[in-house]
Amino acid sequence: MDHASYETIIQDAISALPDQIRDRLNDVIIVIEQEAPPRQRGILLGLYEGVPLTAWGRGEMNGKLPDKITLFQQSIEQVAGTEERIPDIVRETLWHEVAHYFGFDHDHIGKMEERWRAKRQQ
Numbered sequence: 761m762d763h764a765s766y767e768t769i770i771q772d773a774i775s776a777l778p779d780q781i782r783d784r785l786n787d788v789i790i791v792i793e794q795e796a797p798p799r800q801r802g803i804l805l806g807l808y809e810g811v812p813l814t815a816w817g818r819g820e821m822n823g824k825l826p827d828k829i830t831l832f833q834q835s836i837e838q839v840a841g842t843e844e845r846i847p848d849i850v851r852e853t854l855w856h857e858v859a860h861y862f863g864f865d866h867d868h869i870g871k872m873e874e875r876w877r878a879k880r881q882q
Contacts, residue, residue: 769850
């Protein structure tokens with residue numbers, strides 16, 4: 761899938777976020793990279809880098825760069841298996857990384873993802 765298609769999918773995923781979340785998503789850049797950095801375990805679909813909102817004001821933040829969410833195209837395509845599934849995987853991955861931006865840890869995000877999947881299956 762080409763870069764422009766990914767950008768459209770990402771815009772759709774952002775638009776699908778609830779208003780109260782989307783409105784608080786400030787100073788975050790979202791980028792697409794071809795390959796994820798090597799990992800010891802598992803496949804890395806996305807990565808959040810920055811200072812979560814829950815940590816603001818707890819230290820020196822002068823000169824802070826924007827937070828960054830990176831989506832890894834090859835990993836997403838590998839997990840998706842088909843081009844039709846790519847938008848779902850991008851949305852789930854982006855929402856997962858946005859949750860990190862809001863300060864949620866993996867345990868809490870996992871519980872939220874279970875609820876999202878259950879609602880989609882209804």
